[in-house]
């Protein structure tokens with residue numbers, strides 16, 4: 001009964017993200033009572049495997065004992081303190097670790113509390129760094145076609161997914177979208193990089209930065225490309241004095257097979273943006289790391305007016321930093337990146353089977369992200385929704401992006417649970 005009550009009370013007072021609320025006249029909300037490991041549980045005892053890591057944030061399962069204990073410990077010590085003029089142990093420790101773990105040359109951490117606001121931080125810092133260099137003309141941002149960087153006004157401006165962007169176009173910054181490699185081949189990577197180089201040749205004096213999602217465009221239908229693209233873009237950026245902003249909000253923390261996707265291409269961006277997995281999926285926190293060289297451009301006497309005066313109330317929240325430190329402990333102590341190779345291999349083998357289905361256009365995989373792209377449907381068919389509903393009925397939470405079904409589970413998932421998830425999705429796709 002509690003399920004029903006909560007649904008009704010919810011719809012009287014809540015407005016949910018990324019939702020046409022009228023859908024809930026026919027599509028029931030699912031109140032979750034509790035969660036543990038990969039399982040969510042409702043008030044009637046139904047369980048669902050969280051195969052999308054609760055919107056790509058969860059790393060080591062829900063109510064993870066280790067992370068829980070660390071947050072509880074922190075809760076009784078220091079919950080939060082202003083980060084201007086003050087500091088605390090968790091944020092210092094976390095920053096030391098991030099500097100050590102991210103690609104060499106990223107030396108300073110600037111905190112915020114969600115992916116979108118961290119993207120805004122990186123954009124502003126990039127522009128401001130050029131300005132402090134006496135280069136005030138660099139006020140255009142470039143991003144890739146089909147990219148997603150969040151939904152605040154600035155972040156939306158550099159995104160390119162119509163669904164989120166079109167309505168707000170009149171409000172947005174002018175930006176330029178350059179080609180994304182059309183598939184995972186080296187040739188496509190080279191072709192797309194050439195387009196960016198042409199753009200730089202023409203306009204680099206006005207371009208502050210290019211922002212991109214390394215290797216996988218998440219909300220852009222899990223489009224994937226070859227690491228060679230990142231290598232080429234890095235070279236072009238250096239040549240034309242354009243910053244490279246790597247938005248690793250989704251791909252960071254092991255999703256692509258390395259701790260950070262930039263490592264796959266062995267590049268160092270000028271800014272890296274991290275959030276989602278940073279706290280293991282527990283608390284909102286994000287961070288932008290940049291180089292000592294860029295940091296130095298802002299470092300001078302106060303009256304020279306070059307400081308980066310950006311601020312968020314919850315910057316560097318102590319509970320969130322404790323969760324992040326606990327998450328990094330697990331990566332370190334449990335050798336997660338190595339273990340993930342086995343999980344990714346197993347998922348990859350299971351993925352092959354989907355090619356037997358005649359409504360499957362393509363399968364693809366990068367590390368811990370597996371994708372089944374469907375074909376032969378009109379967007380009006382809302383085919384993803386049908387797959388979603390079938391899976392839910394059978395105890396699996398996946399949330400297709402349109403016609404693209406993907407699997408992005410927490411790293412503690414077992415082979416049996418992977419079987420359950422992928423077999424259920426297979427049935428759903430076969431039956432539609």
Ligand SMILES: *Cc1c(COP(=O)(O)O)cnc(C)c1O
Pocket residue numbers: 114115116117119148149150151213218219247248249250251275276
């Ligand atoms: C989710 C996401 C964001 C936005 O993060 P929020 O915390 O949802 O604001 C930005 N960039 C990428 C690549 C993302 O996947």
